[in-house]
Amino acid sequence: MSLLNLKHIKKVFSEGNESEVQALKDVSFSVEKGDYVAIMGESGAGKSTLLNIIATLDQPTSGEIRLNGVELSHLSENEASKFRREHLGFVFQSFNLLDTFNNRDNIYLPLVLSKKSHQFMENKLAPLSQTLGIENLLERQPSEISGGQKQRVAIARALITDPSLLLADEPTGALDSNNTEKILSVFERINEKGQTILMVTHSAQAASYAQRTLFIKDGKIYNELYRGDQSRSQYLQKIIDSLTALESNGEVR
Numbered sequence: 001m002s003l004l005n006l007k008h009i010k011k012v013f014s015e016g017n018e019s020e021v022q023a024l025k026d027v028s029f030s031v032e033k034g035d036y037v038a039i040m041g042e043s044g045a046g047k048s049t050l051l052n053i054i055a056t057l058d059q060p061t062s063g064e065i066r067l068n069g070v071e072l073s074h075l076s077e078n079e080a081s082k083f084r085r086e087h088l089g090f091v092f093q094s095f096n097l098l099d100t101f102n103n104r105d106n107i108y109l110p111l112v113l114s115k116k117s118h119q120f121m122e123n124k125l126a127p128l129s130q131t132l133g134i135e136n137l138l139e140r141q142p143s144e145i146s147g148g149q150k151q152r153v154a155i156a157r158a159l160i161t162d163p164s165l166l167l168a169d170e171p172t173g174a175l176d177s178n179n180t181e182k183i184l185s186v187f188e189r190i191n192e193k194g195q196t197i198l199m200v201t202h203s204a205q206a207a208s209y210a211q212r213t214l215f216i217k218d219g220k221i222y223n224e225l226y227r228g229d230q231s232r233s234q235y236l237q238k239i240i241d242s243l244t245a246l247e248s249n250g251e252v253r
């Protein structure tokens with residue numbers, strides 16, 4: 001069974017009104033455990049709507065969505081927030097760290113909310129901070145570290161609960177090229193260790209690190225590319241070609 005399965009997902013905002021928007025028209029795809037999937041598409045294509053539905057922050061108008069076998073389209077608010085805590089990790093473009101806490105406490109926060117012991121949190125953080133190279137940043141405040149470092153702290157916070165699925169929304173959108181490379185390498189490494197990742201991005205470079213890219217246009221999946229055994233630069237070129245075709249409305253090769 002797939003980790004994540006979407007069948008005929010449709011999302012209509014302001015249904016029946018003059019301002020009705022069909023943000024998602026008919027989206028079906030699956031994500032297997034260990035996959036690293038990028039989602040691309042022009043502004044307004046439906047990417048955030050899709051991510052919000054997978055994140056249980058919004059519900060589809062129709063269609064089925066299952067994660068770890070749980071049907072997500074009918075969860076109550078309480079069930080959804082419990083489900084998020086237990087199954088999902090989030091990384092955002094703007095890091096979303098709390099400036100009143102130091103970095104260590106920011107990372108511990110999801111485990112504090114789940115009432116885990118201090119020893120448990122320490123044992124979880126030790127290997128994670130090593131993988132992410134943030135051992136020396138833990139006692140500092142988020143305001144005292146760089147954007148790339150903040151994103152590594154945010155990734156630690158997302159991973160400390162061992163989520164089945166890491167959801168990333170433009171994780172490199174606020175970073176310079178040097179820090180972008182570093183964060184993409186971190187994602188590649190954690191995926192190699194088995195972490196399933198789904199990332200929305202405008203960046204072809206970021207998508208070229210993933211194993212698979214879904215292109216959304218007008219609320220539908222328009223094209224899908226697999227990296228397979230292509231080099232990253234070969235795959236990057238395929239993604240750029242596909243984006244060019246998508247934007248010009250032409251045929252995708």
Ligand SMILES: Nc1ncnc2c1ncn2[C@@H]1O[C@H](COP(=O)(O)OP(=O)(O)OP(=O)(O)O)[C@@H](O)[C@H]1O
Binds near residue numbers: 023
């Ligand atoms: N809450 C809402 N109410 C009404 N319409 C909405 C709402 N959220 C999104 N939309 C509309 O749904 C469509 C898809 O929006 P969405 O935010 O999913 O696009 P996107 O691909 O994430 O765009 P971007 O790359 O600019 O973030 C757009 O036409 C948008 O205006």
